[in-house]
Amino acid sequence: ILGCSDSRVPPEVIFDQGLGDLYVVRVAGNVLDQMIVASIEYAVLHLNVALIMVMGHSQCGAVAATCTHEQLEGHLPSLTFALNHALNSAKGKKGDLVENVTKDNAINVAQELCQTGAHFPELVENNKLTIVPAYYHLGTGKVDLL
Structure with a gap:
């Protein structure tokens, strides 16, 4: 599971799983970078993980900061930069902007993983990996599955 680092959304609790039952990668806003992709590649290529879930969540602070164009310091702007594609695709949609951006981001990241990970395109095409x-x-x- 690629999920957010928000302490309110631990996948082990959400899915009632014990320690060691899930391979979890957590980062604010469940965005991708090389280290995140490498961590997921390890799970797929060395632990034989066949299902990856990219899970966004309601009330995500990283997404809210992106939607309000909040001024952030240090390395935090890299998170909002990574979420801008989802922000642009969600503009004009009916409903809550933060929720729409969060959902669009999960969809975008899942699609990007299908194309980015080592051997992921052929694994997905051959039904050996589902994202x-x-x-x-x-x-x-x-x-909700999106």
């Missing part, structure tokens, strides 16, 4: 975007509702505990 799905998802959205977790903090209020209800429900996970």
